[in-house]
Amino acid sequence: xxxxxxxxxxxxxxxxxxxxxxxxxxxxxxxxxxxxxxxxxxxxxxxxxxxxxxxxxxxxxxxxxxxxxxxxxxxxxxxxxxxxxxxxxxxxxxxxxxxxxxxxxxxxxxxxxxxxxxxxxxxxxxxxxxxxxxxxxxxxxxxxxxxxxxxxxxxxxxxxxxxxxxxxxxxxxxxxxxxxxxxxxxxxxxxxxxxxxxxxxxxxxxxxxxxxxxxxxxxxxxxxxxxxxxxxxxxxxxxxxxxxxxxxxxxxxxxxxxxxxxxxxxxxxxxxxxxxxxxxxxxx
Numbered sequence: 087x088x089x090x091x092x093x094x095x096x097x098x099x100x101x102x103x104x105x106x107x108x109x110x111x112x113x114x115x116x117x118x119x120x121x122x123x124x125x126x127x128x129x130x131x132x133x134x135x136x137x138x139x140x141x142x143x144x145x146x147x148x149x150x151x152x153x154x155x156x157x158x159x160x161x162x163x164x165x166x167x168x169x170x171x172x173x174x175x176x177x178x179x180x181x182x183x184x185x186x187x188x189x190x191x192x193x194x195x196x197x198x199x200x201x202x203x204x205x206x207x208x209x210x211x212x213x214x215x216x217x218x219x220x221x222x223x224x225x226x227x228x229x230x231x232x233x234x235x236x237x238x239x240x241x242x243x244x245x246x247x248x249x250x251x252x253x254x255x256x257x258x259x260x261x262x263x264x265x266x267x268x269x270x271x272x273x274x275x276x277x278x279x280x281x282x283x284x285x286x287x288x289x290x291x292x293x294x295x296x297x298x299x300x301x302x303x304x305x306x307x308x309x310x311x312x313x314x315x316x317x318x319x320x321x322x323x324x325x326x327x328x329x330x331x332x333x334x335x336x337x338x339x340x341x342x343x344x345x346x347x348x349x350x351x352x353x354x355x356x357x358x359x360x361x362x363x364x365x366x367x368x369x370x
Contacts, residue, residue: 096151097181101189103147104155108193108273109200110139115281116201128280133257141250148246156267157183158299162230165303171312183269190273198277209275209282213262214290221262222294223301228256229266230302231309238310268292 091099114135118128140155147153154160160174160182167173174182195205232252236244256264265271265283271292275285283291 091150093178093181096178097185099147099151100154100182101185101192103143103151103153104186104189104269104273105193105196106143107140107155108190108270109197110143111136111270112194112197112274112277112279112281113200114139116197116203116277116279119280120201129257132281133254136257137250137254140253141246144246144249151182154182155186155269156229157186157269158226158230158267158295159233160186161296162234162299162303169312186269187272190267190269191276194273194276198279203279206276207278209278209284211278211282211287212284213287218262219290219294221260222265222291223298225256225260225262225264225266226295226298227302227305228252228298230299231305234302234306235310238306238312262291262294265291266295266298268295271295 111132115128115132118131118135122128122131143155144153147155152163154163160179163173164176164179165173167175198205198207229249229252232248233245236242236248253264253266256266265274268291271283271288274281274283275288276282
């Protein structure tokens, strides 16, 4: 059942969901680093945990708020409404973005505390270089394209699994490790760990993510034109994480051709029947 919730409750869902995502991303990174000194093994563990956690969070919070978990996804929803589609209003987008950022910082502090570390210590993991910024543009553009594309072709039920799978892959195929989430990136600056990012690296990463979001919207419009918004979403953080409607709508399965049986002899059709996530130590 889809819940039509008030803005405060949706904001709470975004805050808690984004906090949960950061706990998964940072916590799994800390655990992986403790258990293995091999960066490759640690990254496999971190990327799998992040993708699984992201998919579950989208599934759980999607019916409440759309499970954006990501300001880029929220801004995509706002833009959809500005261009005549369904999405968030300006005030809602601001509330969502504030809740996501607060949740990301809170989740990072909780993860640090949970592993016996001093919360609030800024990361020293500097991530700079043009190639990393290109990686963030690609990662974020791909995330937005996945979300927008599935919404426009009427396949919103695939969003949780598709976003999780995309983030798991993008953590590996992008040079930046696919942060792809401004709120998550800010939150990860509060963790001096395998998954962190130094505060001085934030402006470049956030700018690249915003550019990637614009590119993803442009690609979706080019490939699919205007279409229905999905109402399910994420963030992906990384993670990452995809809906953009202010009030999520129930998902209607796409009918399978030929799946509707013919009426029984001497009876009419049934009532209502239808005929039809060096400088690169990437993390998720």
